[in-house]
Amino acid sequence: MVKRSLLSELRRRLARSPAVALVGPRQCGKTTLAQTLGGAYYDLEQESERLRLDLEWAARTTGRARIILDEAQAWPEVFARVRGAIDQDRKRHGRFLLLGSVAPALAAHASESLTGRLSTIELTPLRWSELARTRRASHWLRGGFPDGGILAPQAFPEWQHDYLALVVQRDLPAWGLPAKPQVTGRLLRLLAAVHGQLWNASRIGQSLGLSYHTVNSYLDFLVGAFLIRRLPPFEANLGKRLVRSPKLYWRDSGLLHALLNVPDEHTLLNQPWVGASWEGYVIEQVIGELAAHGKRVEPYFFRTSDGHEIDLVLDFGKERWAIEVKLSASPTTADMDRLDRTADMIGATRRYLVSQTPRSVGTDVRASCNLSGLMERLA
Template structure:
């Protein structure tokens, strides 16, 4: 499976290059951005620069000269967050020649990179987010259990056995803390960041109490939020916003926190295999986060949130787009039983559809308008092509 490329990602990148002078691929490190880029570049007159390589970075010492020399072909810049000052030269070059498909830009940090691109490349760039492997992309090569346990990073998912997969993820965590965070110019105490990351694994699927979490870490709340921001911007953590609705109920207003890759979560929790995972007290929260990430990746134009009332009624995921509203409940059971509170909220939210996602064998209608189905069926129904 090494080098395997999902057609969906390849097609999306081809479309982006055909409509804009520059395409930006964002996503966590080691998720396959470089592999995808090299595959696209192979048949083209293109130059690839890895900005982690000092020799490649040196070629951009005089960026105007370099860009003029390669104006006829496609230029790919990998790990652009390491050279953010290059965006101004890139804007000037694009304005000289705005034909589509001139630049392919890869980055492993989201917010700062997007800010730079929006400030200097507005109207010139098409942005894509590449996730680790999705169930639909590897369904013919592995099963959902393996993907859930190992996560979607290619080298973890494709490892020879569970031990090799765990070792890769432990190395990934160590490298991220020791090399990637400092490479972003962030002067953060690495032992503290590692402790926070491991602590967050135990908070999977919980609402964030910043004061309590800061107290456990012996940090101020602003410092804690800064550290969480780093993990969020580098695609390690997701803060799922609370749903904003006038339901005449007291609603929880704090976000929920999830480690985005289930394999990284399991490595931090020292979970080795599927049997170990099923016996772990956080197996339900792990399943919930795994399903949410899969859905959000295939529904990029929808706005996600969760809803929890003061008396404990909850909807795991509310997706909105324009006037459309979808509701998802996530259960790890062959015979899921949604709560009465869920049924009440479905009615009050006036959802267009309500779905319970569980590892069932066959989809069925649980109650009028509420369907139970497995993750693959839900993706097939709601995922965007």
Template sequence: MIERRLLRDLISALDRSPAVALVGPRQVGKTTLALEVGETRPSIYLDLESDADRAKLAEPELYLAEHQDKLVILDEVHRKPDLFQNLRGLIDRGRRAGRRSGQFLLLGSASIDLLKQSGESLAGRIAYLELGPFDLLEVGEAELDKLWLRGGFPDSFFAEGDGGSIRWRQDFIRTYLERDIPQFGFRIPAETLRRFWTMLAHSQGGLLNAAQLARGLGMDGKTVASYLDLLVDLLLVRRLAPWHNNVGKRLVKSPKVYVRDSGLLHALLGLGDREAILGHPVAGLSWEGFVIETLHAASWPGMEHHFYRTAAGAEIDLVLGFPGGRRWAVEIKRSLDPKPGKGFHSARADLEPERSYVVYPGQERFPLGDGIEAISLAGLAQRVATLAPSL
């Protein structure tokens, strides 16, 4: 059992808000975390994928009013979107009775419908948290290679052997495409979406080229954009936005695109073990995406994440932006002899970051000259996490 770092934040959010939405992809452990929170206080759990539990909510206000003294945990709440209007009335009634926090915990497998519905009906009454797969600060630095290879979905990470792990991931991908996505109301052929997702895996960390993707799929650019929006909303793909502030240079304006979980990336490409990954051209960009996701997981509200690239070739893989205009420059290397390139030095001259790091797979931290430090991924993630203000 790995303790999730989000547990403290989730309890804190419930203590100050009447409703909390916990979103994240399927199978990352939302239900387990919610039940762990439920053990700390009187609570009731309803799984809205269960016919029996949905039947209990045929008259939601009557049923939920009977449990107004408990934390009500509603799993897969997107399956009953009309429930949000009822929750609004129940929350307001609870507030008038003096219960201003900890009434509802809503779990959803994606941000799309959940955020849309709750944003319309529960404005000012709900807080949002995102739970991702395991991250490096949760599993420990000793498990870095395993986490990179298998990804952070618990059943993949804990599987018996690499073969069992990749089979779980392949089944997960098929189930997501064939069963889960249609439940959200999207009528997209599973095979078409698989081809699109696999194309994104082959271009991991590349600039988004919608026209090229459209040609490869034989469809128009608007359809490709809608497919990408879907995978981003399902929290399976990340669009990393370019740095956009005016620095007097011609900046790249297209986002970079990454399959968020490295294990799913490797499964989409059919890479089942470490040797297969290291022998594939995607290895460096897989590591880059893994680093970016790790630092995202370690970050806190108010931080910004961008990449920086000019038409002349100056580039920073990741720019971490802090409140107050402070920023760190991060170069990502899959080498034990990390040396920043010329483009990194040029980009630093443009942005003048407060700190500059080269993240590499080793464990030592040492200076590289010109104010640049080599640092382990765990070391930098820990630095970012410990800078978080008190919540």
């Protein structure tokens, strides 16, 4: 079993809060991670498990074992029960671990019942830094879902197609998405085609015969299901016109490549959009790495109307980092100089040019590096 780097942060949260919500996409490893901590496990999507929890509630809440509630948003009534149990003994921490694959639904129920009692943390699919070196080379192509090919290569891309079909036909409708599965499937393919581009809801809506308001509401569901990242623009008072639309990225590169019919690395490298795929992949690894170590950060991109751009801006409050992603094995000094000029515009305290160069050069605050070198600097 792959050791998840989020484990230490999860334990820290449990030691400081009565309840913790562990959220993330289906099949990313939430249940496996939760069960390594031990406790009484209940899958609340199953009616029989809800009945079992109901019958065992009094004994469980007076006992010492942690209570693990999987897909907690599927049974909203449980949140009031959790609140009551917490309020009877506010000094006990780590009593409840709630798992969820729909961020908005879980957040809505939690805000009604568990405000001030719940800490939320996100688990991603397996990240580059969590894998053995022998498996890292195929991570960009296959993505990070444990069963999706990164641990069993023959599963890719069939597993991804089956995963998305299940999400489209069962999960999203159950979570409240009003679109027919055929429409949702077309939307997913269109979003794959615009991966890494500025979001234009009107253009997507025209392709689907829908209003841009409707398309935006559908996108909210996909963001909440951890399929899509909507990266907002960084706004600064520079006396320049700035791009105001967000950029869209598929959060798992394996799902993206399956949708775009890319079965192997040779095919991937021959696609016109391969640079956007690499860009989105690096962005997800960076954000996930920081979150796994409990570092709070606001991610953005930066672009002016006259062509100055930074792929990822990380705002930590006290400092700001600029990260530019380039699909090349031989970045030039001109690439680094261009990043420096744009990073100066937003007052970035650190700047990193990330490529597939075999050798990383630079310091902790300014470097031209590969993904390994970037991960070392993030640590």
